[in-house]
Amino acid sequence: MKDLQNVRNSINAPIRSQGSTSQFKRRFMKRLLAVLIGGMFLDGYILGILGPATGLIREDLLIEDVWIGLIAAAPLFGIFIGAPLAGWATDKFGRKPMFIIDMGLFLLASAAQFFVTSGESAVLQLVIIRLLMGVAIGGEYSIGWPLLSEFSPPKLRGRLLGVTMVAWYIGFMCAFIVGTVLHDLGASWKLILGSSTLLALILFLARIGLPESPSWLITKGRQAEAEAIMQRYVESPDMVQSITAEIDLRRLQEAEATRTDTALPQGSFSMLFSRQYWKSTLFTSGFWFCAVTPYFAIATFADDVLKQYGLAGGWTGGVGLSALATAGVITSILLIDKLGRRILTVPGQWICAVMLLVIGVWTQAPSVVVLALFLAFSFFNASYSMLVQVYPAELFPSQIRGLGMGFAAAISRVGAALGTFALPWAISHIGMGPSMIAAALIAFAGAILSQWLAPETKGKSLAETAATYSH
Numbered sequence: 001m002k003d004l005q006n007v008r009n010s011i012n013a014p015i016r017s018q019g020s021t022s023q024f025k026r027r028f029m030k031r032l033l034a035v036l037i038g039g040m041f042l043d044g045y046i047l048g049i050l051g052p053a054t055g056l057i058r059e060d061l062l063i064e065d066v067w068i069g070l071i072a073a074a075p076l077f078g079i080f081i082g083a084p085l086a087g088w089a090t091d092k093f094g095r096k097p098m099f100i101i102d103m104g105l106f107l108l109a110s111a112a113q114f115f116v117t118s119g120e121s122a123v124l125q126l127v128i129i130r131l132l133m134g135v136a137i138g139g140e141y142s143i144g145w146p147l148l149s150e151f152s153p154p155k156l157r158g159r160l161l162g163v164t165m166v167a168w169y170i171g172f173m174c175a176f177i178v179g180t181v182l183h184d185l186g187a188s189w190k191l192i193l194g195s196s197t198l199l200a201l202i203l204f205l206a207r208i209g210l211p212e213s214p215s216w217l218i219t220k221g222r223q224a225e226a227e228a229i230m231q232r233y234v235e236s237p238d239m240v241q242s243i244t245a246e247i248d249l250r251r252l253q254e255a256e257a258t259r260t261d262t263a264l265p266q267g268s269f270s271m272l273f274s275r276q277y278w279k280s281t282l283f284t285s286g287f288w289f290c291a292v293t294p295y296f297a298i299a300t301f302a303d304d305v306l307k308q309y310g311l312a313g314g315w316t317g318g319v320g321l322s323a324l325a326t327a328g329v330i331t332s333i334l335l336i337d338k339l340g341r342r343i344l345t346v347p348g349q350w351i352c353a354v355m356l357l358v359i360g361v362w363t364q365a366p367s368v369v370v371l372a373l374f375l376a377f378s379f380f381n382a383s384y385s386m387l388v389q390v391y392p393a394e395l396f397p398s399q400i401r402g403l404g405m406g407f408a409a410a411i412s413r414v415g416a417a418l419g420t421f422a423l424p425w426a427i428s429h430i431g432m433g434p435s436m437i438a439a440a441l442i443a444f445a446g447a448i449l450s451q452w453l454a455p456e457t458k459g460k461s462l463a464e465t466a467a468t469y470s471h
Contacts, residue, residue, distance in 0.1 A: 025235035029151065032210065033160060036148050037167040038203045039140040042106065044171030045196050046075060046133055047296075048322070052179025056189035061122050069425070074127045076296070076417035078134020079141070080410045086139030087406020091219075091267045091399060095147040096212040102143055103204045106136035113194040138413070141389070142406030149393035149401070150215040153236035154461050158336035158390050165386045166329045173322030214243050215398040215462065219267070221254065223247045242461040246398070249463070267399030272407055280395040280404065280469060283453040288388040288412035290349070290446025294356060294439035295325075295381050297419030298374070321378040328382035340458040341387060346450045348384040352377050353443035360436030388412065394457045394465040401462075415442070 050072050058068060090098040109132040116125045145161060152160045182192050211233055214226035230243045257264050265271075272281045298321070332344050355373045359365070365373075388408075396404030419439075426435040457465040 022235060025233055028211075028233050029235070031206070032148060032151060033163065035203055035206050035210070036144045036164050038199060038206070039103070039137075039144055040164040040167040041171035041174075042196055042199060042203070043137045043140060044168040044173075045175040045199075046110070046130070046137070046193075048172035048175030049179050049193055049195065051176055052183050053189040053192040056183065056192070057126075060118075060189060063123055066425070067123055069422075071123070071126055071130060073417040074130040075134030075137060076413045078131040078136075079138035079413040080134075080417070081131075082135030082138025083142050083406035083409035083413070084138075084403065085135075085406070087142030087402040087404070087409075088269070090139075090143045090146065090402035091216075094212050095143055095150075095216055095402070096210060098139065098143045099147065099210065100204070100207050102136050102139035103200065103207055105139070106133060107197065107200040107204050109133045109136060110194060110197040110200050114190050114197075116190060134413075138406065138409055141409040142402045145389045145393050146401040146405055147213050149462060150213040150398070151234065151239070153239045154242065154459055155238060155337060156236075157394070158341065158458070159333050161390045161393060162329065162333035162336055162386045165389060166326060166333065169322055169326040169329055169382060173326060176322065215246060215401075218243075218246045218250050219399045221250065221264075223250055238461075242463065245461070246463055265399075267397075267403060269403065271400050272404060277396065277400070277404070279453060280392075280466075281407065283449065284388075284392040284395060284404065284408040285411035286449045287345070287391065287446055287454070288408050289415040290442050290449065291381065291385040291388055292412050293415035293419040293442050294352070295378070295385065296416040297423040297439065298377075320375060324375045324378040325382035328379040329386045331379075332383045332386040336386070336390070337458060340456050341390065342454045342456045345384050345387050345454045346447065348380040349443060349447035349450055351380050352384075353440050353447055355380075356436050356440035356443055360433045360438075360440055363433045391454075391457075394460075394462060395455070395469050397466040398462070 054068055057063070057071070061067075086098060086102060109129050112129045112132075113126070116122055116129065145164070148161060148164070149157055178195060179192050182195070211229050212225070214230045214234070217223070217226035217229070226243065227247060230240060234240055234243065253264055271277055336344055355377045359370060359373050362369075389405075392405040392408045393401065423435060426438070455465075455469050457469075460468070
């Protein structure tokens with residue numbers, strides 16, 4: 001008890017000089033949410049910025065479409081590497097240090113785009129740099145979302161996590177706007193791609209000084225620190241109750257382990273496939289894979305896709321699809337903590353699968369019908385894709401929450417990279433109709449999986465959601 005009181009005193013002392021404790025806690029939540037929103041904005045930005053720069057890269061480096069596809073897919077392959085690696089590291093070493101290290105990597109990689117040399121090695125340099133940016137973004141998923149979920153009240157958790165996803169779509173859309181404006185002003189492709197560097201610097205500085213997650217501290221047996229941080233930063237009574245319950249449970253587990261002379265289980269990769277958590281792993285990974293694969297392929301090359309159907313590209317494709325996607329995410333954010341998760345997850349996938357199938361089969365459809373279907377697909381796909389970061393944060397326990405999130409993100413990026421890399425080839429070799437039918441089959445697979453496994457977690461604490469779904 002003396003150790004607990006000492007930790008409390010050392011952590012709470014600075015608050016007394018900062019005015020109202022309640023105001024301090026609210027400012028902290030706003031800051032945490034802001035830096036996570038910025039990270040997701042950057043993710044969407046670096047993936048969306050390639051579209052306006054593609055023509056300049058092709059002309060300057062004299063490369064074919066297959067290399068453009070590889071450059072576009074490089075960040076996605078990076079996420080495949082970075083998400084599970086950072087998930088393992090954040091579960092082992094903590095959310096706080098990894099949160100700063102991750103954005104530092106992104107900052108360095110983003111700035112390196114300005115220094116890509118000309119010549120035959122330029123493409124390889126660009127692929128490696130954007131691969132590293134993808135590694136950092138993968139870390140953002142498996143560090144940031146667990147951290148936010150572990151500070152968010154159960155009644156607001158879905159909404160707060162969803163707000164970060166809005167930033168992804170806004171980042172994707174803003175990238176197209178910024179890239180197009182810079183292109184029209186005569187900027188080089190290096191300046192267009194490197195335009196993410198300034199925001200990365202701001203976010204890196206803003207993350208310094210954020211606290212560690214109480215839930216992570218509890219998994220390491222550091223209950224005194226967890227309780228002190230909870231008292232300093234957590235305002236919601238529901239969240240205080242949730243963290244307190246975790247502390248009490250940990251103490252009971254430690255007492256039982258001492259009595260039976262056994263070691264407490266530590267988080268490990270094998271836990272993802274254990275009898276307790278295999279459903280969480282299968283559902284979160286498969287759902288995310290099927291949600292993003294069609295969208296990434298269509299949105300990244302929206303200009304080329306729409307032109308195949310006789311539609312004008314440019315602003316209609318790049319901004320229109322992203323704007324409808326943003327509207328879809330906002331709609332889900334407003335409804336998720338009222339209607340629940342499952343109703344926003346399952347029906348939309350069936351709708352998107354049918355729409356893609358219609359586009360693929362009805363090859364002679366009027367252009368206005370095709371455009372309406374693509375815009376509607378973007379809306380509904382984004383409305384259920386908002387759940388891809390909510391479910392992993394809720395269905396895995398604290399000791400493997402980062403790893404579970406990272407693994408699901410890695411699997412999803414296999415699909416996103418596959419779609420982004422394969423679509424230009426598919427359009428040229430098998431045609432747009434069969435390509436859209438293939439996308440529809442992926443959407444149907446996601447709908448079937450969610451119909452089977454998607455749970456309802458509305459209003460439950462993290463301990464409840466993980467325990468309930470694992471049995």
